[in-house]
Structures are given as C-alpha cells and as structure tokens.
Amino acid sequence: MxxxxxxxxxxxxxxxxxxxxxxxxxSKGEVVVIIxxxxxxxxxxxxxxxLLEHPTGGEILYQDxxxxxxxxxxxxxxxxxxxxxxxxxxFPLKTVLENVMYAPMKLNKLxxxxxxxxxxxxxxxxxxxxKAEAYPAALSGGQQQRVAIARALAMxxxxxxxxxxxxxxxxxxxxxxxxxxxxxxxxxMTMVVVTHEMGFAKEVADRVIFMDGGYIVEADxxxxxxxxxxxxxxxxxxxxxx
Amino acid sequence: MELNFTKAFVTLGPSLWDGIGIVVYITLIGFALALVVxxxxxxxxxxxxxxxxxxxxxxxxxxxxxxxxxxxFYIYYVIPMLLNSxxxxxxxxxxxxxxxxxxxxxxFAINYGCYMSxxxxxxxxxxxxxxxxxxxxxxxxxxxxxxxxxxxxxxRNSVPVFGNYLVMMIKDTSLLSxxxxxxxxxxxKTFASQTFMTVEAYTILALFYLVISIPLxxxxxxxxxxxxxxx
Ligand SMILES: Nc1ncnc2c1ncn2[C@@H]1O[C@H](COP(=O)(O)OP(=O)(O)O)[C@@H](O)[C@H]1O
Ligand SMILES: [Mg+2]
Numbered sequence: 137m138x139x140x141x142x143x144x145x146x147x148x149x150x151x152x153x154x155x156x157x158x159x160x161x162x163s164k165g166e167v168v169v170i171i172x173x174x175x176x177x178x179x180x181x182x183x184x185x186x187l188l189e190h191p192t193g194g195e196i197l198y199q200d201x202x203x204x205x206x207x208x209x210x211x212x213x214x215x216x217x218x219x220x221x222x223x224x225x226x227f228p229l230k231t232v233l234e235n236v237m238y239a240p241m242k243l244n245k246l247x248x249x250x251x252x253x254x255x256x257x258x259x260x261x262x263x264x265x266x267k268a269e270a271y272p273a274a275l276s277g278g279q280q281q282r283v284a285i286a287r288a289l290a291m292x293x294x295x296x297x298x299x300x301x302x303x304x305x306x307x308x309x310x311x312x313x314x315x316x317x318x319x320x321x322x323x324x325m326t327m328v329v330v331t332h333e334m335g336f337a338k339e340v341a342d343r344v345i346f347m348d349g350g351y352i353v354e355a356d357x358x359x360x361x362x363x364x365x366x367x368x369x370x371x372x373x374x375x376x377x378x
Numbered sequence: 379m380e381l382n383f384t385k386a387f388v389t390l391g392p393s394l395w396d397g398i399g400i401v402v403y404i405t406l407i408g409f410a411l412a413l414v415v416x417x418x419x420x421x422x423x424x425x426x427x428x429x430x431x432x433x434x435x436x437x438x439x440x441x442x443x444x445x446x447x448x449x450x451f452y453i454y455y456v457i458p459m460l461l462n463s464x465x466x467x468x469x470x471x472x473x474x475x476x477x478x479x480x481x482x483x484x485x486f487a488i489n490y491g492c493y494m495s496x497x498x499x500x501x502x503x504x505x506x507x508x509x510x511x512x513x514x515x516x517x518x519x520x521x522x523x524x525x526x527x528x529x530x531x532x533x534r535n536s537v538p539v540f541g542n543y544l545v546m547m548i549k550d551t552s553l554l555s556x557x558x559x560x561x562x563x564x565x566x567k568t569f570a571s572q573t574f575m576t577v578e579a580y581t582i583l584a585l586f587y588l589v590i591s592i593p594l595x596x597x598x599x600x601x602x603x604x605x606x607x608x609x
Contacts, residue, residue, distance in 0.1 A: 188511055208519070215517030225508035229531055239516040242526070284512075291516060 138197075139164045139295065139326055140185070145194035147180055147350075154180045156351050158194070162295075167327045169337040169358075172347035173373060178330040181347070182297045185328065186217050215243060218288030222300040224280040226272040226287070232259065233268040236286045243291070251290075258286040262316050278309030282316055295326040302333060334378055338362055346370045379577070386578035390569045394586050397562040401551045401590075404479055404559070408486030409544055415491025417533075420498035421524070441492040447553045449489055454481040454557040478559040486547055497539050501532035534605060541598025545591045562586055 140162040147155040154177045162168050170178050183189040185196065187203065187210050196203050203213050226235050236255035240246040246254070259265040262282035264275075272280055281301055288296060298317065302310040314336050321327060321340045331337065337344050338358045345355040346367070354367045362378075365371050422434045441449070454476060461474045476484075505528050513523035555564035562583055570579040 186515055188514060211517050211519050214515060219511075219515035221508060221512065221515075223508050225506070225512035227509065227512070227527060229534070239518070242522075243517050287516070 137164075138162060139166075139199060140328075141195075141197040142185070143195045143197070145181070145184060145196065146192050147177070147184060147189060148192045154350050155184070155191075158352055160345065160352070160355075162326060162328060164294075164326055165324045166342045167321045167325075167329065167340050168343050168345060169341035170328065170330045170345045170347060171332070171334070171337060171373070171377075172353075176347045177350040178347055179299050182219070182299050182328065182330055185297055186214055186219055188219075215291050216293055217295045217297065218291060218293035219297045220281070220284050220288055220299065220301050222303050224272070224277070224284045224304070226280055226283055228272055230271075231268065232264065232270050232272065232275070232283050235272065235283055236290050239287070240290050240292075255286070255290060258289050259283070261289075261319075262286045263312070276309055277305045278312050281305065281313045285313075285316055285320075289320075295328070296320065298327065298329040298331065300330050300332065302331065332377060334362070334374075346373065348373070381578055382575065383578050383582070386569075386573070386575045387582055389573075390566065390579055390582055393565045393569065394562050394583070397560060397565045398586070398590070400479065400559065401548060401561050404482045404486070404551055404554070404561075405544070405548050408483045409490065409547055411483065411487035412490035412494055412543075412547075413540075415487050416494035416498050417529070419491060419495035420502060421529075423495065423499050424502055438492045438495065441489055446485065446489050446550060447556060450481060450485045450553060450557050453485050454478065478554065478557045481557055482551065482554045482559055486550070490543055490547055494536075494540065494543055497536050497543075498532060501536045502528055504535070505532055537605060538598060538602035541595065541601065544598070545594050548590055548594070549587060 138161040140160070142158055142160040145155055145158040146153070158181060160168070170181065172178055180189055184191045187206075191204055198213060198217070203210070206213055226232075227238070230238060233252065233255055236258055237248075237251040240254065241248060241251045256265055256268065259268055262285055264279055264282055264286070267275060267279060267283075272283065275283065281304075285301075301317070302313050305313065310333070314333060317327070317329070317336070318340055329336075329341075341358045343355060344358045344361040346353045346361065346365075346369075348369050354361065354365060354370045356366075361370065362374065365374060419434055419438065422430055423438075425431065458474045458476060462472055465472045465474070509527045509531075510523050513527045514520070518526065551559070551561050552563040554561050555567065558564065566579045566583040570576045573579070
C-alpha cells in the first residue's frame with residue numbers, strides 16, 4: 137500500500153503553471169529520487185508534499201488521508217514528515233544541541249533530559265556529537281546540513297523530504313552528507329530526494345523520476361533511467377549532467 | 379560678563395538632580411510601553427488582514443507626520459476636553475484631567491511605538507525566509523513560528539537601534555517642559571529667569587544631558603558588539 141499518493145497534482149503561481157498532472161506513489165521504505173533541470177518544479181513539488189505550498193489542483197493522500205484538506209491540523213501531518221532544505225535553515229541563535237532538542241521538547245512535550253539524550257544520539261549518528269555546544273555559524277556547510285538532518289530526525293518522522301541537500305556545499309563536503317542519507321535509506325526510511333547527485337540516485341534510489349517543465353517526463357528504476365531512458369528529453373538531460 | 383558656575387551649580391544642581399528622577403521615571407515607563415506598542419503594531423502590520431493593515435499604517439503615518447510636541451499638547455489639552463464633553467452628553471459633569479507626566483508617558487509610548495514598530499517590522503522582514511519554513515516543516519504553527527523563530531531574532535537585531543531611540547527619548551523629555559512637567563529644561567528656565575545666570579544655567583543643563591546620554595550610547599554600542607558575537 138502506498139504511503140504517499142499524489143494524484144493529478146497541479147500548481148500555479150499566478151498565471152505561471154509550475155506543476156501539471158503530477159502523479160507519484162511512494163511506498164513505505166521506498167527511496168524516490170527526483171531529478172531534472174533547474175526551474176522544472178522539483179522544489180515546488182516537495183513543498184506541496186508538506187504543504188509549504190498549497191496545490192492548485194489534485195490530491196495528495198498520505199496514508200489514505202487527503203492532506204490538502206487538513207486546515208489547521210496540517211501541523212500534525214508536518215510532524216510526521218521531515219524536511220531538509222538546500223540552505224540548511226538551522227536556527228542561528230540556538231546551539232547545535234538546542235537545534236535538535238527544540239522541536240520534540242516544544243511540540244511533543246518530551247522531557248528535557250530525554251530530548252537531550254535523543255539529540256546526542258542523533259548527533260552521534262551524523263558524526264557531530266563533539267559539536268553539540270557550537271553555534272551553527274561555527275560549522276561548515278556539510279556539518280550544518282548533518283545537524284539539519286538530525287533536527288528533522290528528532291521528530292521521529294515517517295518520511296523525509298530532501299530538497300537538493302548537497303547543492304549548497306563545497307564538493308569535498310558532499311560525501312559526508314550523502315553517507316548519512318545512505319545510512320537512513322538502509323535503515324528503511326521513506327525518502328523523497330531532489331538531487332543532482334546521480335551517483336547517489338544510482339546507488340540508493342528505488343525509483344528515479346525525471347521532471348521537466350512542470351511534469352513528470354519519465355519514472356523508472358535507476359538502472360533503466362540511467363542506461364536506457366525512453367524519452368528524448370531524459371537522454372538530453374542525462375547527457376548534460378553525467 | 380561675569381560667570382559663576384559654582385554658585386549656579388550649588389542651587390541648580392540639586393534641582394536638576396530631582397528633575398532627573400522624573401526624566402528617568404517617564405523615560406523608563408514610556409520606553410517600555412513604546413516597545414509593547416511597537417511590537418503589537420509590527421505584528422499587526424505583517425498580518426494578512428488587509429483592513430487591519432490599512433488602519434495601522436494610516437495611524438502610523440498620522441503619528442509620524444505630526445510633531446511630538448503637538449501630540450503632547452493634544453493629549454494634555456484636547457483629549458481631556460473631548461472626554462469631558464462626551465461624558466457631559468450623558469449628564470455627568472466630570473472634570474477629567476491627565477497629569478502632565480502621564481501625558482508624557484502616553485505620548486512617548488504612542489510616538490516612539492510607531493517609529494520603533496517600523497524598525498521591528500523591517501527586522502522581521504529581514505529574517506531569512508528559511509527560518510519560517512524550517513519551523514513550519516518541523517510542525518510548528520504559523521503563530522508559533524512567529525513567536526519562537528522570527529520575533530526573538532528580529533528584536534535582538536533591533537536592539538542597537540532601540541538604544542538610539544532610548545537616548546533620543548531622554549532628550550525629547552525636554553519637550554515636556556511645555557506641558558509643565560518639572561523636567562530639566564523647565565527647572566533651568568525657571569532658575570535662569572530668577573537669577574539671570576543664563577549662560578551658566580543652560581551650560582549646566584547641557585552637561586547634565588550629556589552625562590546621561592553619552593554613557594547610554596556607549597552602553598548600546600557594547601551591547602551591539604556582544605550581540606554580533608553569536609549568530
Ligand atoms: N513562490 C513563487 N512564486 C512564483 N514563482 C515561483 C515561486 N516558486 C517557484 N516559482 C517558479 O516556479 C518554477 C519552478 O520552480 P522550482 O520548483 O523552484 O524549480 P526547481 O526546484 O526544479 O528548480 C520556476 O519557474 C520558479 O521561478
Ligand atoms: Mg529547487
């Protein structure tokens with residue numbers, strides 16, 4: 137059974153049609169990677185999935201519930217779906233530890249001690265427990281992004297959305313972040329990942345979706361997409377990035 | 379011309395010292411209330427409610443477009459008259475009056491509240507949009523995001539500017555001499571007219587203001603530097 141079911145999704149910004157007729161189904165434990173040129177609507181699609189943008193048309197079913205009709209209850213849904221942003225968006229006035237502890241303490245009323253223990257475990261997991269007391273500004277981009285992943289994990293989400301998590305990083309810092317993401321995938325986390333890291337897509341994705349001009353051109357296993365893409369535009373895109 | 383600062387200071391000094399008590403009292407309460415007004419106006423101005431937005435922005439323009447002194451006069455003379463004529467309509471013969479110091483506090487709260495609301499609003503707009511999205515994505519509501527992730531850093535970034543406004547407010551208390559608050563200028567004026575020690579009196583007055591405002595602006599610079607160290 138699909139965990140996330142996107143049906144005929146469309147999105148307009150004013151007169152600009154950014155998404156049209158998008159259909160995606162994501163099963164529990166699946167890793168779906170979305171690729172495509174800049175401006176093709178990948179971010180908008182992810183933002184629609186956790187309702188940072190409201191879809192213009194279509195339905196998004198999460199565990200059979202139409203989340204576009206949630207109203208104020210959307211916060212409960214967002215607690216279950218984490219998001220990692222291209223620019224990390226850590227809280228600059230909080231330490232690394234506080235960044236990770238804060239949401240479960242405030243939103244789930246987790247006692248401070250437990251929140252701290254959990255945060256330290258998560259920082260250990262992303263290899264940054266020795267940075268717990270540092271402020272984000274003192275960290276490299278790669279470290280900040282790993283903290284951001286730990287922060288998202290602290291809410292114990294059922295699914296994680298990644299919007300180009302390594303695009304703002306210096307090349308030598310990309311690997312550490314991808315390692316963490318691979319580990320999450322191997323642990324069975326359901327993930328929707330927008331990325332230009334084709335190596336990651338080949339290795340980790342269960343399915344790769346190629347988007348262009350606001351709609352899904354082609355969706356298939358990485359083996360098929362990267363070796364025998366059916367669509368001319370997919371071929372042209374891959375020829376440019378590979 | 380013969381000047382005698384010592385003699386002037388012996389009499390005017392203690393009087394100005396008493397006046398500082400009033401100045402500090404009015405400034406502290408006025409400034410605290412101005413902060414509250416500023417925050418409420420700023421939050422109202424960024425709300426999506428168009429009608430509220432129009433009303434508040436009109437009000438802020440009104441206040442910023444008229445002199446503070448005129449506002450003090452309005453609060454001191456005009457508003458009590460209006461209130462009295464309103465209650466007389468229902469047959470009550472009240473004689474509502476505001477204490478001059480109260481008028482000063484109200485005037486400062488409103489006037490400085492309007493100016494500082496624009497500071498807070500600009501600081502709120504300057505907070506990276508990603509902060510809001512990160513908060514929302516974790517499951518915080520719009521209101522929680524505003525209160526926890528937007529307003530605190532915005533206020534923090536506004537503190538250096540607030541420091542300037544605090545010094546300005548202290549100097550602006552001299553306007554209150556016009557509605558008979560026994561602040562520094564009024565005391566000096568009285569002293570000068572009685573003793574004809576005009577040069578000494580106003581020089582001492584200026585020094586008194588400097589003694590308050592210079593340490594305050596230094597302090598706000600130190601705070602500004604400290605704030606820059608984190609984040
Ligand atoms: N808030 C917005 N308002 C107007 N247009 C937007 C907005 N966000 C994105 N767009 C436009 O939508 C299109 C798709 O953007 P985006 O989803 O960010 O693409 P991608 O992530 O694939 O680069 C672009 O043309 C972009 O300019
Ligand atoms: Mg994007």
